[in-house]
Amino acid sequence: xxxxxxxxxxxxxxxxxxxxxxxxxxxxxxxxxxxxxxxxxxxxxxxxxxxxxxxxxxxxxxxxxxxxxxxxxxxxxxxxxxxxxxxxxxxxxxxxxxxxxxxxxxxxxxxxxxxxxxxxxxxxxxxxxxxxxxxxxxxxxxxxxxxxxxxxxxxxxxxxxxxxxxxxxxxxxxxxxxxxxxxxxxxxxxxxxxxxxxxxxxxxxxxxxxxxxxxxxxxxxxxxxxxxxxxxxxxxxxxxxxxxxxxxxxxxxxxxxxxxxxxxxxxxxxxxxxxxxxxxxxxxxxxxxxxxxxxxxxxxxxxxxxxxxxxxxxxxxxxxxxxxxxxxxxxxxxxxxxxxxxxxxxxxxxxxxxxxxxxxxxxxxxxxxxxxxxxxxxxxxxxxxxxxxxxxxxxxxxxxxxxxxxxxxxxxxxxxxxxxxxxxxxxxxxxxxxxxxxxxxxxxxxxxxxxxxxxxxxxxxxxxxxxxxxxxxxxxxxxxxxxxxxxxxxx
Amino acid sequence: xxxxxxxxxxxxxxxxxxxxxxxxxxxxxxxxxxxxxxxxxxxxxxxxxxxxxxxxxxxxxxxxxxxxxxxxxxxxxxxxxxxxxxxxxxxxxxxxxxxxxxxxxxxxxxxxxxxxxxxxxxxxxxxxxxxxxxxxxxxxxxxxxxxxxxxxxxxxxxxxxxxxxxxxxxxxxxxxxxxxxxxxxxxxxxxxxxxxxxxxxxxxxxxxxxxxxxxxxxxxxxxxxxxxxxxxxxxxxxxxxxxxxxxxxxxxxxxxxxxxxxxxxxxxxxxxxxxxxxxxxxxxxxxxxxxxxxxxxxxxxxxxxxxxxxxxxxxxxxxxxxxxxxxxxxxxxxxxxxxxxxxxxxxxxxxxxxxxxxxxxxxxxxxxxxxxxxxxxxxxxxxxxxxxxxxxxxxxxxxxxxxxxxxxxxxxxxxxxxxxxxxxxxxxxxxxxxxxxxxxxxxxxxxxxxxxxxxxxxxxxxxxxxxxxxxxxxxxxxxxxxxxxxxxxxx
Numbered sequence: 008x009x010x011x012x013x014x015x016x017x018x019x020x021x022x023x024x025x026x027x028x029x030x031x032x033x034x035x036x037x038x039x040x041x042x043x044x045x046x047x048x049x050x051x052x053x054x055x056x057x058x059x060x061x062x063x064x065x066x067x068x069x070x071x072x073x074x075x076x077x078x079x080x081x082x083x084x085x086x087x088x089x090x091x092x093x094x095x096x097x098x099x100x101x102x103x104x105x106x107x108x109x110x111x112x113x114x115x116x117x118x119x120x121x122x123x124x125x126x127x128x129x130x131x132x133x134x135x136x137x138x139x140x141x142x143x144x145x146x147x148x149x150x151x152x153x154x155x156x157x158x159x160x161x162x163x164x165x166x167x168x169x170x171x172x173x174x175x176x177x178x179x180x181x182x183x184x185x186x187x188x189x190x191x192x193x194x195x196x197x198x199x200x201x202x203x204x205x206x207x208x209x210x211x212x213x214x215x216x217x218x219x220x221x222x223x224x225x226x227x228x229x230x231x232x233x234x235x236x237x238x239x240x241x242x243x244x245x246x247x248x249x250x251x252x253x254x255x256x257x258x259x260x261x262x263x264x265x266x267x268x269x270x271x272x273x274x275x276x277x278x279x280x281x282x283x284x285x286x287x288x289x290x291x292x293x294x295x296x297x298x299x300x301x302x303x304x305x306x307x308x309x310x311x312x313x314x315x316x317x318x319x320x321x322x323x324x325x326x327x328x329x330x331x332x333x334x335x336x337x338x339x340x341x342x343x344x345x346x347x348x349x350x351x352x353x354x355x356x357x358x359x360x361x362x363x364x365x366x367x368x369x370x371x372x373x374x375x376x377x378x379x380x381x382x383x384x385x386x387x388x389x390x391x392x393x394x395x396x397x398x399x400x401x402x403x404x405x406x407x408x409x410x411x412x413x414x415x416x417x418x419x420x421x422x423x424x425x426x427x428x429x430x431x432x433x434x435x436x437x438x439x440x441x442x443x444x445x446x447x448x449x450x451x452x453x454x455x456x457x458x459x460x461x462x463x464x465x466x467x468x469x470x471x472x473x474x475x476x477x478x479x480x481x482x483x484x485x486x487x488x489x490x491x492x493x494x495x496x497x498x
Numbered sequence: 499x500x501x502x503x504x505x506x507x508x509x510x511x512x513x514x515x516x517x518x519x520x521x522x523x524x525x526x527x528x529x530x531x532x533x534x535x536x537x538x539x540x541x542x543x544x545x546x547x548x549x550x551x552x553x554x555x556x557x558x559x560x561x562x563x564x565x566x567x568x569x570x571x572x573x574x575x576x577x578x579x580x581x582x583x584x585x586x587x588x589x590x591x592x593x594x595x596x597x598x599x600x601x602x603x604x605x606x607x608x609x610x611x612x613x614x615x616x617x618x619x620x621x622x623x624x625x626x627x628x629x630x631x632x633x634x635x636x637x638x639x640x641x642x643x644x645x646x647x648x649x650x651x652x653x654x655x656x657x658x659x660x661x662x663x664x665x666x667x668x669x670x671x672x673x674x675x676x677x678x679x680x681x682x683x684x685x686x687x688x689x690x691x692x693x694x695x696x697x698x699x700x701x702x703x704x705x706x707x708x709x710x711x712x713x714x715x716x717x718x719x720x721x722x723x724x725x726x727x728x729x730x731x732x733x734x735x736x737x738x739x740x741x742x743x744x745x746x747x748x749x750x751x752x753x754x755x756x757x758x759x760x761x762x763x764x765x766x767x768x769x770x771x772x773x774x775x776x777x778x779x780x781x782x783x784x785x786x787x788x789x790x791x792x793x794x795x796x797x798x799x800x801x802x803x804x805x806x807x808x809x810x811x812x813x814x815x816x817x818x819x820x821x822x823x824x825x826x827x828x829x830x831x832x833x834x835x836x837x838x839x840x841x842x843x844x845x846x847x848x849x850x851x852x853x854x855x856x857x858x859x860x861x862x863x864x865x866x867x868x869x870x871x872x873x874x875x876x877x878x879x880x881x882x883x884x885x886x887x888x889x890x891x892x893x894x895x896x897x898x899x900x901x902x903x904x905x906x907x908x909x910x911x912x913x914x915x916x917x918x919x920x921x922x923x924x925x926x927x928x929x930x931x932x933x934x935x936x937x938x939x940x941x942x943x944x945x946x947x948x949x950x951x952x953x954x955x956x957x958x959x960x961x962x963x964x965x966x967x968x969x970x971x972x973x974x975x976x977x978x979x980x981x982x983x984x985x986x987x988x989x
Binding site for chain 1: 586855
């Protein structure tokens with residue numbers, strides 16, 4: 008072996024065996040140690056470099072494991088004839104990326120083009136600082152996230168069960184998490200289900216997307232609340248379904264109107280406990296009418312209970328799903344609003360007769376949700392942290408809502424009429440009759456505030472204008488400051 | 499305040515303030531401290547319990563934060579009038595779950611019913627010990643996963659950037675990961691792309707599902723390889739597309755046959771670098787013919803490069819995607835086969851003109867992939883661990899393949915003909931003419947071995963029978979033992 012010039016330096020902090028391995032790898036890649044060259048014995052090399060024989064053995068072991076050296080017992084160690092770099096890289100470095108030729112939009116499928124043309128939710132202040140900002144909606148108080156605790160659970164869970172966390176799990180999710188969710192929903196929301204009915208999904212968007220895929224065909228009609236969470240409707244459009252906007256009044260979705268507009272719709276998507284965005288609770292009468300319609304038409308109801316955790320006054324109205332023994336209601340909720348949207352975890356509770364169909368469909372969508380998050384969340388719930396976190400957030404959000412209401416009463420009189428709500432993470436700020444809410448939202452954006460126009464969530468008609476004011480992720484002083492800025496912007 | 503009988507015990511290990519908080523919470527929930535009761539001052543309670551005043555302050559702070567107590571500055575601390583339990587639970591515990599009424603399968607949509615009826619991949623040994631098992635396919639050597647290193651990256655990344663990891667990220671994925679993937683694909687696979695063309699997805703199944711959604715309408719034809727990875731085809735069925743099985747021969751997909759069967763298909767799904775399951779490389783002639791067809795018909799090619807990392811002999815054939823400046827090829831790969839299927843991370847490289855359509859469609863499917871896994875994987879790649887891991891696995895899998903081939907030559911002569919392949923994670927073991935591979939697979943299953951029948955992946959015709967023998971996740975001695983058992987089972 009022509010000894011390559013190897014300089015090892017004990018002072019760099021890198022272990023000597025790692026330095027030696029890198030130096031040998033460099034010599035091999037540079038051709039100073041040619042393919043097929045027999046290396047000196049580990050003993051000889053150790054003497055030559057004045058390091059321990061273990062150092063050399065460790066360096067050789069690594070290069071053998073990575074395929075730079077090959078060893079023949081009893082006959083020494085050689086530089087590999089085919090180096091990993093050759094096996095792991097194509098012959099020619101590719102040319103610089105060629106600008107793709109323009110693709111005719113007609114190249115997309117019809118529904119692909121329809122989905123692609125769904126306008127993103129007009130986010131006036133998109134691109135501004137992430138996290139908290141008056142009056143951002145739908146984001147929890149990430150400033151109050153128990154990050155140390157979560158980090159500890161993450162660490163412990165990985166240490167304890169990384170092997171289990173590396174294999175595929177059932178499409179329906181990690182069973183202990185499904186059990187924990189079933190228990191929680193029974194107590195907190197009056198949902199009737201066994202754990203097998205709970206499917207863990209990547210948030211409510213996937214719940215809607217799966218539901219549309221499994222239950223709707225192209226051209227099928229689906230009732231949606233108007234105003235409602237229209238930004239999610241891309242899932243219906245992707246399924247080729249027809250949205251039927253059904254008006255919402257003080258009793259929630261107007262079932263009678265739905266019956267007039269599309270009596271034979273296959274699906275109704277509703278937020279009965281706390282209508283988005285108006286915050287009204289669906290009346291008992293309407294609930295009964297909706298369930299009767301679904302039973303009669305053999306249609307489905309997707310109940311989105313999106314931020315039911317945050318109740319400030321009185322007992323929560325129970326979920327629609329638990330009101331009936333008829334298995335026509337699918338129930339969905341998310342951990343995005345309680346913990347973090349980046350977890351990508353939610354749940355979809357389906358009638359027992361649909362469990363297999365949904366599980367199979369999920370396999371072909373993306374197999375299952377990430378295992379580690381599911382396991383850590385299970386620990387978080389079963390060790391009692393989830394309940395404590397919800398209680399803490401409830402107190403925090405109640406205080407933030409109060410701060411918003413008080414500041415608005417003080418500073419927005421005549422400009423925006425903000426009333427408290429019993430639940431949720433945002434308030435509706437009504438504008439005086441005739442004031443255009445999109446113009447108001449644009450003015451707010453210019454002042455660095457995110458305040459969605461109610462009409463951005465309205466599909467038909469022209470409701471009284473309002474701004475939607477999120478408060479959950481905004482500290483009290485920032486809310487007060489935001490209200491002052493909003494007053495100046497609108498005046 | 500009627501002092502509840504509180505017994506604090508310094509020897510339990512639980513901090514005194516936590517014990518005090520729990521004791522007070524218990525007294526409140528049991529009604530011993532009634533709603534509205536004014537508590538003793540922290541000073542008085544500290545004296546009474548013989549603990550420090552800080553202990554009492556900490557306990558009070560926790561109960562205030564969770565809503566059990568309410569504090570009025572200057573006027574003391576009171577038991578809340580509405581307890582969290584009341585606000586967080588519905589009135590009636592739900593009745594025991596009622597068995598759902600049977601739902602007529604016709605209640606599903608047509609495509610829902612079609613997807614639900616896709617048989618799961620006949621897994622003969624399903625339910626057996628997870629992880630390694632002769633001759634499990636498509637699972638990497640989880641026994642060689644760098645779990646300590648990954649745990650450290652996980653911990654460091656969480657510590658350093660938990661705030662960023664809690665917010666939504668772009669649908670297309672974490673940009674540093676998209677950059678790292680683009681660099682890797684350019685070098686290793688000759689893929690031509692800028693990072694913006696790389697979409698991070700939850701594995702190749704989601705890549706296929708998204709592609710079908712954005713590019714296919716109901717009734718559109720898609721060429722699929724036959725035999726091929728038919729277990730993934732549920733995504734085509736869910737999209738209402740028609741699968742056109744196109745035969746595979748020693749040159750890969752028979753493009754001429756595809757032209758005869760469905761010249762106007764909109765999509766072809768291929769594995770050109772290493773055909774699944776036969777392992778053949780698509781010839782230059784066929785590659786050109788396929789690209790010419792796509793250009794002429796304005797059709798799309800989805801190139802699934804599913805285990806291209808593991809090349810044992812010679813340079814890898816470059817990706818189809820990089821061969822052409824025509825933007826008709828979508829390229830997908832996964833980290834499931836290199837690292838772990840539980841990460842749920844893969845990539846889809848699309849032509850620049852499709853980036854927006856795919857990103858928007860992804861929002862409505864499930865928004866984005868889990869943030870933490872994306873960030874940790876980025877660190878794993880950019881710190882050089884990914885390259886090292888691939889090199890190590892290549893050497894390990896080459897040795898495992900060799901062990902399988904040697905054992906098969908020794909013990910399966912006349913029963914199963916196993917030849918080495920230059921790439922991949924499984925081998926094809928041909929059975930003698932006339933031997934039914936499903937029967938052979940069933941015999942193997944009875945002997946505790948997972949060996950899929952080739953015909954399970956064949957949509958049309960009756961090819962020569964073969965068993966697919968995975969080796970990547972099986973240690974050498976288990977492979978040898980598995981071969982002995984297989985010989986006994988088939989004899």
